[in-house]
Amino acid sequence: MTLVKFNNGHRNAVNPFFSDVFQSLLNDTQVSDRFVTKTPAVNIAETENQFEIELAAPGLSKEDFKISIDKNVLSVSAEKKTENVEEGKKYSKKEYAYNSFVRSFTLPESADQSKIEAEYINGILTLKVSKKEEAKVQSREIAVK
Template sequence: MTLVKFNNGHRNAVNPFFSDVFQSLLNDSPISDRLINKTPAVNIAETENQFEIELAAPGLSKEDFKINLDKNVLSVSAEKKVENVEEGKKYSKKEYAYNSFVRSFTLPESADQSKIEAEYVDGILKLNVAKKEEAKIQAREIAVK
């Protein structure tokens, strides 16, 4: 029996949450892991005064990151190229590693685009986006009449 996988551009129209049983078997290999562009996991939280975005990006330095704001889209990208060269008796061994990613976030209207801070500590890039004063939650007591 031969397994033939058809890809006609449609996922599963009947049930979009159905995953192909054989997809994990065909894609779980060391070779496919190198070909997949891996993006860091992200945690996004909202507090009373700001939005907090955390990206898990271990092995990088703060110089590897590029953070841009274009209108209301915040883009975080990183690029790291590592080159190890060992020279010995009439041979040269070279190993290259190249990692890059881009993540973009659409900021809400309540975000203060002039107050964005970034910090990279222990493999986590933390972005704090302040809220506009009028968007902060005002707590008050409502009197019953």
């Protein structure tokens, strides 16, 4: 059985232009950007010696970030305020942009909270959380008797 989208041409029988205007307005990037909360995408990886957390946060500088740890919760926040001013003959146009986010991560018991490093390169904030020595996987060979 095949499903086919059926269009009788009755999209908006009263005024087809009316729905097109609202469709373009709601899909406008300037309108949608102001109403969407921007939370950076995160990649979390575990290696033998550490946990690595990568946050995609382009357009920021390392001074915009605040990284803190409370008990076993690692919090990363950023705040950036920009102001654009254009002056013309009889008008002044000011645009303010304020971007901020907070991401929190609960660290496992195996994480060594005293050994956390942060680095911001090319729009990616990388956090490296070392593991405690007793939590590291120790490999050894077992002899067969």
